[in-house]
Amino acid sequence: MDNHQAENQTPGNHLTRRDFVKIGATAAAIGAAAMALKPTVGAPAASALSEQVTRPEETLVKTTCALCPSGCGLDVRVVNGRAVKVEGNPLHPLNQGVCCLRAQASLEILYSPERLAHPRIQMGRRGSGDWKEVSWDEALALVVQKLSDLRKNGQAHTLALVHGETRGQMRSLIHRFMQAYGSPNVIGRESLADQVARQAMFLTQGINGLPVYDLNNASYVMCFGGNLLETNRNVIVHLGAVAFMRRGRPQRGKLVSVHPRLNLTGIKADEWVPVRPGTYGALALGMANVIINSKLYDEKFVRDFTFGFEDFTDVNGNLHQGFKNLVLEQYTLERVSKITGAPTETIARLAGEFATNRPAVAIMPNEIAELNSGNSLYTAMAIHALNALVGSIDVQGGVLVQRFPDLEQWPDYTPDDAAVQGLSQPRIDGAGSAQYPLAISIYQNLPDALLSGEPYPLNALMLLNTNPVLDLPQNGRMVAALEKVPFIVSIASTLDATAALADVVLPSATFLEVWGDDFMEGVGYAGVSLRRPVVELVQDNRNPADILLQVAAQLGGSLEQALPWSDYQTLFRQRLSATPLDWEKVESNGFWAEMVYFYAQPGSPAWANIVGRDRLNAPKDGRFDFYSRELAAILSNDTMNDLDCLPHFVLPEALEEVVHEAQEYPFLLISQSLITQTQSWQGTIPTLQECLGLQGNVKWRSWVEINPKAAEALGLHDGDVVWVESHIDRIQATVRVYPGIWPNVVFMPLGMGRHTMTKWGRNAPEQMIVGSNPNRLVDIRSEPLSGQAIIGPARVKIYKA
């Protein structure tokens, strides 16, 4: 056996079986052979033998996960300076000692062979792969030079910062950085996922933030789309809560999953209700129709604490339609049944169950590609209206409002001329403009904005742990758009598809190597979890937050004033000093939390924090808006009608029956992400790839789920390799014939199609692309008002490859 081969294998396993037997026979007392003997399991000799070996130094380090938006507390077993196992932190209120498979596999991220060791600069043409590794000083000097020049030339606004999921105060830090720099262009990924749920919450309940569902105490839980038990933002809280709802208390609750596909939530729910994709809003309104018609709604709550249920006359004497009459006139059972495809009896039964098994909650999905059918804003409002209809606002088992710890004010600073001038410019993604007044940021508008150079061309782009080339292929437009930007810097852990096209890559440390904070979400009460390095830096990487602080310090001017901290740890500790935290305790427990949620009595002073708190234009009168007065104020123009302010249903374009399209592309493609994927890491996680597709037992590749009837009609069988083609592009996938899917719908998992330069396994190629990216089939556009991405359903056809 040559040296090279030996190097690539763990001690002990490079032995062939024959060697192994030979050594095993003679080696009992020899120190080196202890390794070879170790595999003896269960033999009495094993424990005796291990005592001869010096006990390694072993600790359990508490930190906080960052692989999904939950932020669970983790206990990491560290032996001799190496992290070897992850467990849930038993004290942590979110996950209570358990953790999901992503956290389990997170060590494959920490020690990933795909991680970048040093900062690097592109020497040749972009994408040529002609990289030069440089020191941090050199890389940062180059970035600071470029950014500083822009500011000097009065072009600060031509820098955009595009970021992925952020935790704790990272988002505020990014915004403050860009404000002090002088650019309005901070673009996050939320328009692909949860932005619209926040908007619906704001427009109806007047709260800026995602709703919290108290499933521990709910009797009836209805998920309109989404994947509550697999990829929801607070999945671990929901898993624990649904288990408790079933077996932890005397009265068992019921969980209903509405989705065109039988996903894990549907499988594990008490009932699966298949509907046509993108028609959740119609179903919610149909249920409202039955509830109102049968007078099953909470009459007292609706009368005293809501607005716009009945028709009303405004101050100018104009008559407006209310929610009740709209629903009674427009959303009859027959019509809703025709739209959704669910039988009338089912809709009526669900409505009855929902209204009579209180506390009941209707859940708006916040996962990627779930409320993304072009009618998402009013769909989300319709779903949330059901909660108000049955009086589930801020009651046990209802919808709660998340509290956050008090934070110290950011210190004042004087924006310099460059900052003032830059901030007066419009955003390039159009968020907040007349077309998208509700949007905070619109990720999917990025390629078109860059290509058109409207409202102005960008001179620099900073990417922070995000990969728009994978998220928004846009028929090649994203790659072409990057060509238009003279300077691109990517803060990334691996050389993902976008980082590969950058000029400078600053390698980002993983969450297991950095200090950080994390707000507890999904439980209602305030809390903060501590993230800390469990091992020393594995690579010459830095915390992305520290990189921003270092760049700010070097840029000087208002940036230095606005961000005077040397590192992120000092920053978040100082900001959190407004909350009386015992840091010693936070460090030993891994978190701090209030642990008690105080419900507000409707109409009490505390109620002001539950309904109407964050309203800007509508009155803060403690009334839940069926008729959104906030939206009426935003839209106030001559063309606005009542329907614009009320939850209603618009048929997604793809569902309209255009005959020639339906013939050419007969299937509707939906995509979902899976529990075996994370949005926060752009590399390959081998263990998760080997658990990838549970229902169809698929590993390491993409599959397309198709109904048995459709498969029979097309002559397709399980395991066939097919092309899935839309009018834009085609991708390959393996057929999985799956009875749990709407007959003309096909499903493909999101997040596939990543490039890897590592040889995974014995006969694997040196580099490959894992699976195919379904977003390549969709021209992702933006919904008016909300700016939410329109991702699906997309029309496709399928044929054998």
Added chain:
Amino acid sequence: MPRWGMVIDLDKCFACQSCTAACRMENNTPIAGPDQAILGRAILWNEVLPFLEGEYPLVHATMIPRPCMHCDNPPCTAVCPVRATYKNEEGIVVVDYQRCIGCRMCTVACPYAIRYFNWFPPEWPQALKQHLNPDPEVAPRPKGVVEKCTFCIQRLHRAREKAAAEGRTFQATDYMPACVQTCTGHARYFGDLDDPNSLVSKLSHSPRAFRLLEELGTEPKVYYLKQG
């Protein structure tokens, strides 16, 4: 001597596969890679298996997480020609990797298909070897031997050593396998089936309790509680 057993409540199991990943990280099962995985050779001691019945829209899917059943009457040990696999005094079925000759008789005999054969030496990219569990019992198995779930026997050894070091009697509750510890729905229970007061013993007598392929007389020590 305790008789170790497990109960899995399918009503609280959400098929999240956290057990599958926890098992891999705890027991150092190797990365199969795409080409071996497609041949069904990914070694996952604790896989979740899907069973689909019915036709759209009345589809009933059952997800069964499947560790080794640690049968009281194990068919695998009876066929081993070299007595490499055996049931130890606490009821855990283990493999002596030094004795195993790789004939795979046990793999065929096991009705639950929980035994995996190492067709090749285990492989990881160099960097990933850093996270391997250093416990001697789970050192990567060589090519040519059969491996399987051991109820994380290394944890039993550590728990006994810890109790001894702290000068107290070892309790059944000191020990739990990695899959039980990480179960997100708190669906798994573990303990001494012979102790009538233990939770597992009580749950194993629940009217919801059943075992897989009970009719074969293998007497599995993994019980399931049925859904709903």
